[in-house]
Amino acid sequence: MPLLIGGGIVGIVLIGLLVFLGIKALGGDEEPEANPTTSQSGEPTGNPSTGGDNGSLGNATGQAKNATEKLQGQGFQCSDLFNTGQGAHRGCFKYDGPTEAEAVFQFSPDGTIIGVLVKSENEENVNNAKVTFDAALQAIGNDTFGGSEVKKIQDAVGTGQKSQKVGSTWGEFELRNDGDQYQLSGGKSGSDSFELPRKSFTTTEDQLIAALKAKKYVCTSSCSKQVGKYGSQRIYSYASKGEGIRSLEMSSSGDPEDVKQALPAAVNDAFGALKGDDVAALKAFVQAHNDGKSYASYVAGWRVEIIANNEDSYSSSRISISYETFYV
Structure with missing residues (x-):
């Protein structure tokens, strides 16, 4: 199943992203459960049970550091859901007029990115959505997947298919093209995702x-x-x-x-x-x-x-x- 992170960007995402991402429902007693393959725990620099500091970034090296710096250079604001000695979950978000974009990724302690979601949408101008998507994809992908794999993804986007899978030497991607929205999600072959905190208030x-x-x-x-x-x-x-x-x-x-x-x-x-x-x-x-x-x-x-x-x-x-x- 594709990588899905939620709660959404405009109009609630997630999605696709689908990123939020957070999943909301208007009725029913059950809500989809997060279902990562393997859970990770450890001493926090940001505790997964609480999410760490508010809107802050923990340590990152290698691919994660490079991707973060490139995304920040494009105007994305980044924060960590958690960042521990066992790995981290980071989201970078951008609002540029009607264009809304996000790049969310998990990475291991050495900075190796093991899961990623890139999403961009613009209901007024699909070309602007694609420009933002391509820039974010390159910021994460050139170091993580390799330039040739990034081009393979971009070529697949160009076919205009609504949904397709794209194989790569890094792993398998799920690609969605909904006209005014582009979304890519995937996980690194042989790696398992980190379990996310299951949050709720005490108030019913x-x-x-x-x-x-x-x-x-x-x-x-x-x-x-x-x-x-x-x-x-x-x-x-x-x-x-x-x-x-x-x-x-x-x-x-x-x-x-x-x-x-x-x-x-x-x-x-x-x-x-x-x-x-x-x-x-x-x-x-x-x-x-x-x-x-x-x-x-x-x-x-x-x-x-x-x-x-x-x-x-x-x-x-x-x-x-x-x-x-x-x-x-």
Whole structure:
């Protein structure tokens, strides 16, 4: 099965990526489980059980160091989900107007990259999505797979097929071309993925809904309030029945001035009802990035995405918090 990392880039990914990536569902009691081949544990420089420091990078050498530096040179912001003596999981994210991209990879202690996902999308201009995809692919692939293997992947992209597998001397890749989105995932032959932290808050959905109703939210599939004449603020969560919340989304849309007030209010309402060891760190990160720009980062073992869409007459912002998933 292709490498999948989630919780997504615009519109929730993951996907494809599919990267997030975090997987969200609107109903049902079960959510797909992360199913890596082999789990790894060890003394942390960033503990897999907690995710390490907020939005920070641990040590990296060799292929991982080279890939990180090249991606950062292209404007990607990188952070580690965890980084231990046994290996690391790193994500690099970029927002450039309507183009959204990410390059997520796992690597062993000597920096050898053993799993990778590259994704780029642009609903307005597919050529810009491809340019960003090619640049990120080369940043990771030239040292990791080799230039000839990178060209093989690029040639496969050029065929325009929706989905195909591409073999290489490094391993097998799954390639997706969805018109406005390009995605590549794969794992190194003979290597196993690292198990990712299985995150949840202690607060259940029922507890969150009760707290939001007390603040005059109307709750159906999500909890919402009207904002201004035509806008809204919304809080959505997912959890298995009776268990702690696994993913959380806060959003606001409407008149730009209304959104500036409504989104911080939704953040305060949601975090005010949440309980768990990571709540303070997550809230601090979200509040520190309340500048109308888009971001993605790993914080306290969670994947956090802040997506802003600002226009003169209409604005929308969405904050999603989910645990990362990774399949090989």
